[in-house]
Amino acid sequence: MMSERVIILYQKCLDGTAVAEEKQELSLLLEDPAHEARVKARIETLLQEDQGLTDIPETTMSSMLQAIFQAESTPVRPKTSFWMVIRRTGWAAAAVLAVAATVWWLRPTPRTIRQPLAVQTSPAAGFNKAVLTLANGEVVLLDSAGHRQVNQGTTRVQQQGGQLSYTAGGRQAAEGYNTLSTPRGGQFKVILPDGTAVWLNAASSLRYPVAFTGGQRQVEMAGEAYFEVAPDAAKPFTVKLKDGMHIAVLGTSFNVNAYADEPLVRATLLDGAVNVSKNSRTVRLQPGQQVQAPASGDALRLAILPDASQTIAWKNGAFDFNHVPLADAMRQLARWYDIEVVYEGRVPDITFWGKMGRDLPLKDVLLILEMSQVHCRLDKDGKRLIITP
Structure with a gap:
């Protein structure tokens, strides 16, 4: 047959x-x-x-x-x-x-599929864009096409496309803190004065000194970021999060997800070793492990991930929704496409397995969702995605 x-x-x-x-x-x-x-x-x-x-x-x-x-x-x-x-x-x-x-x-012959869009256009995928707030309060808008240089004392700040890099020079280092912030639908990369590389996901921020002086390197972040820390045994690198959480490293690669709308703060180690502390609790991570901290309390839970690289799929231009509930996936889509997700009735009990590129326009993502029996529509302004039973 x-x-x-x-x-x-x-x-x-x-x-x-x-x-x-x-x-x-x-x-x-x-x-x-x-x-x-x-x-x-x-x-x-x-x-x-x-x-x-x-x-x-x-x-x-x-x-x-x-x-x-x-x-x-x-x-x-x-x-x-x-x-x-x-x-x-x-x-x-x-x-x-x-x-x-x-x-x-x-197939060259089109087939009939229910069209989920209620508007002529839909939001495009996110791209490289950020706001740099200098120590003196000056605000610089950054995007994929930008090429500029800013001098802060003896520190040179240079933008080339979607990357910002710092080069310290001279003995009189500049003082103060800069803040790099990405909006919803944006991402950016920064090379800090010590050579540490940080990728910021959408709706995230990183506050860091113009030059690392003294005996430590400390930054503050919110949202999600992936760090590749330049080793310096004499100056430990520390990431300060909300609710008294700290991540202390010497030289390593790790991802931190600390969005305010997520139920847990998650720190995942890809390489090296880190200590994650919250108030009186401290957990030491090994590669492939993740620490999870609820929004309230001092609890730190240790998890071993079957594939830790899933946590940095966003950095590599993909959504990795392997074993991800619908609600969790929709929060990622909402930040990247700068939309609000609303559910009519209860949240559908659906779990995803799979991947797709972050360069897909939202209309294609909605088509994928509709084909998977996740019924949805955009409102007339194209900024509100409604999930229906």
Whole structure:
């Protein structure tokens, strides 16, 4: 039967043994919606097996959801690759978005899909933009196209596109603190005077001295940031957070998520070692570990992550929603696209597995959500996203 041939070809693509002609054959067979349904059913079976999704290698998942549709001779490619799977608690089956979404882009004949947009335009994806407040109160607007230089005493502050860098010079270091702030829908990178690199996510801020003097290096942050700290054993590096939390390091890479609208402050260590303190409690992290602190109290919970790199997907230009509840994912989308998310009724009980690029325009994200049975619409101003039952 032809449907059995579809499954055989699909399995070969999944195993990585399919040649270009077989990929092309499968792509053509999937023009028939009945065959596409068989592939969806096969993927659903995989999702229900004892092996968890987190145990499936990313290369396998990618081949599962993309390679089968993209023969080497196929001239058309999606503008931005992504795969996304959702599962509702209690469902016997999973909804596989990437199958439908990839076929949508590869097929020349359009299909009818409920349009989630109620306006002609929708917010674009975020980009490099920030506000630099100098120690003297002067405000400098930064964006992707900017190239400028500001001198603060003997310290040179230089912007090149989406990066700000500090170069200390001379013995008379400048005094005072600068603050780099990103709005919703913005991100920026800064190289501090000691060589430490900091990436700021949307709606975040970093306050730091124009020059590190004395016996320590201390900065203050809110929102989310990824740090690659320049080692200096003589001057420990400290990140000060809200509610009395501190992160002390010598030289390491870590991510901090401390948004006010998140239920927990999370510090995740990628490399090296750090001490995370909150009032009288201190926890030492090893690579791959995360400390979680509720908004109130002194509790510090230690978690071992199966994939710590998920926490810095934003820095690498992606949303990693692997095993992320809908409400958590929507908070990330709200900050990046500068929208307000409102739920009509209860929050849908949905968990995501998957990734997508942060360069997708919101209209494409809404299409993905609608295809996953997350019903949503934008209000007439395009700034309020309404999730419906």
